Amino acid sequence: MPHKFITSLIPNYQNLKDGKVFLGLALLSVCLRFPFFFRDYIDRDESTFILMAQSWVDGHLPYTQLWDLKPPLVFLFFSVIIYIFGKSFLAIRFFGALVVAVVSFYTYKTGKEVYSARIGFWSSLGCVYLLSLFGSLQGVMSEHLSMLFFMPALFLLLKHRKAGWFFIAGILLGVSLMMKLNLAYAVIGMLLWVFGISIFERKARRGFVRIVFLGSGIILPVVATFLPYLASGIPEVWMDSVIRAPLAYSNDLQSSVLNVLPLVAVLLLFGMICWKKKWIDFSDPKVLLLTAVLAGVVFSFLKSGKVNGHYLMQLYPMLLILLGIALSHALRHRQIYYPLALFLAVSLPVESYIELANIIDNKRKHGTYYNGEGFTVPDFIREQKLNSEDVLFFEYHIGYWILDASPPSKAATHPSNICRQALYPYFENPRKNALEELEYLLDSLKPKTVVTRKEKSVFDKEYVEEDAYVRSYLSDHYRLAGTVGRAEIFTRLKGH
Structure with missing residues (x-):
């Protein structure tokens, strides 16, 4: 009986409507993250973004009054929220939950485009969990914001072949770069994929046009962030803060590449097993694009010698799709025990349950849900x-x-x-x-x-x-x- 009840909750994948999928993901995201809406700070970076944003709202361009290493559009996200809603943790965290929902929704769309609606659906659910739990991920991080624009761009490259769509995808990628520069290596992987696919299809000229449109779109947001500094007569502030400082920081890092090798080994082992078992067709152009993106992100980790928990958010959407494809083949002739899936879904958000108890206790003792x-x-x-x-x-x-x-x-x-x-x-x-x-x-x-x-x-x-x-x-x-x-x-x- 419980098994039948649980299986009745599984949707008809072919009849899924985009609107309902997004609303479901948004509801799940808000539920998982709601207890953390009242926390003072979850990660130092998030607090810094808020300070930088407030300075911008007060009339100071980023890097002129206060300073941080991140690109400027990270601060713009927070600035808009503060400008409209004032000093509201609830507003910042609520829109952070919606960001997770959008990233997960485009994980669904991408998974559906690459393989099937079923793979996209389960990958999107996993994405909400992995972008909301374990460590500092309950805050609003630059990785969340960069993937907010990166995943729609990835979907557009998979879905469309007209040059205009490549231009729009390029704009989205440019915005994502102005939120997280290490994605440049993933973008390079995308450009190589576009060129390689065009050569394979014997349409080199069309591939060149696509790259021009994609590259033009990427450059546009980058230039847009530079113009206010140029107009203010301080172009060197943008160059130093957005370009030179991250390069200097990357060169100055004392971390060893050995810190990233365990992750590389796991991913390579996963890829080799999937290739040998023929669970994933790596000759499929769409799978190749996901692989190129993953390789670019991992290369950025290797270059810095660091891989923190929140860095992995840039891997999760693509990795979940590939994992879903592999599992669909590995478990093809085995019965899926859905009660186990339900148990995991309910038990994984332990941090959310603990935080919910904390805010209730804080309200009882101090008269406010806000804590920390x-x-x-x-x-x-x-x-x-x-x-x-x-x-x-x-x-x-x-x-x-x-x-x-x-x-x-x-x-x-x-x-x-x-x-x-x-x-x-x-x-x-x-x-x-x-x-x-x-x-x-x-x-x-x-x-x-x-x-x-x-x-x-x-x-x-x-x-x-x-x-x-x-x-x-x-x-x-x-x-x-x-x-x-x-x-x-x-x-x-x-x-x-």
């Missing part, structure tokens, strides 16, 4: 009448937004950037290294209030000297005004 030190530290600063304008956050820097304050220097916009001294030349920082920046922040600006995290290094563990300097300086010139959750709030001693 990003809210409680500003409340403490106000209640204790500490200085809320002259403040330095080494942690929980979303507190600047809550307090209507601003980071005291460009380097301090994202606390981690203080130790990324290779980036200093690209935002015209007169200090030469992290210790000089810290001396400027603490001993020259002398902030009245400083916030750190209790029992944790101020910076990553490799920055021993910088951490020692901060702790020593706080010990000599500040007193601990209080502890709120995991946050320590220091106030400057009189005469210091």
Whole structure:
């Protein structure tokens, strides 16, 4: 009986309507992510995007007042929401949930185009889960936003052959690049695919036209982000921040390519098994495009020597489609036990259940669903009448937004950037290294209030000297005004 009930929920794949699929994915995304709508911050990057966006809303072009390493259209997404809805975490997180729904919907459309509606449907469901759970993915990350435009572009390349559609796809790819530059390698893979398919079809001239239209579309958003800086007479700010700084950061990374090799080994093993078992036809041009995109993204990981959990969001849509195709062949003659699928669907969102319990408990104890030190530290600063304008956050820097304050220097916009001294030349920082920046922040600006995290290094563990300097300086010139959750709030001693 339970098995029959569950199988009755499985849709008729051939009769699926796009509107209903999107609404279902949007509902699932909102349900999975809703408990995190009330969290102060989920990832440091998201907090930084909000600060950069607020600066833009206040009339400052990105990189002119505050600074971060990401391309400018990431900040535009947040700026539009803040401009319309004000300082609303609910609005930011709700639109983040819709972003996940759109990415998943185009995963469905792509899977349907590559193989079948059935593969597209299950891949899209998996996409909602993988883009919403496990680690910092409940926040709104640059990977989410870049895939919001990348996946529709991928679908258009698979679906259409007219040059006009290639131009539209190019515009979408250009927008995605201005949100996440590492996708350039995936875009190169797409260009090679377009050219290769045209040669195979003996239509080289048509392939050249397609590449011109695709490339023209890609360039258009890039140029559009440059024009405001050109009009303001500061084109070097765009060049330094959008192009030169990411290149310098990539070259300065101390991570080893060995960190990425386990992922590469797993993907290669998966590909070899699928090829040998003939579960996936890698001669299919559409499958080749997915493979080229995957290869481009993985190459970007290898180049940086890093692969964090949220980086993988750029792999999930394509990988889920290929995995779905492989499983459809591997399980062709086996009965699918749908209750197991239902059990996984219900049990996987453990983080959501825990967070839901947290916000209910927080409402009972403190009268608000909003929770986290990003809210409680500003409340403490106000209640204790500490200085809320002259403040330095080494942690929980979303507190600047809550307090209507601003980071005291460009380097301090994202606390981690203080130790990324290779980036200093690209935002015209007169200090030469992290210790000089810290001396400027603490001993020259002398902030009245400083916030750190209790029992944790101020910076990553490799920055021993910088951490020692901060702790020593706080010990000599500040007193601990209080502890709120995991946050320590220091106030400057009189005469210091």
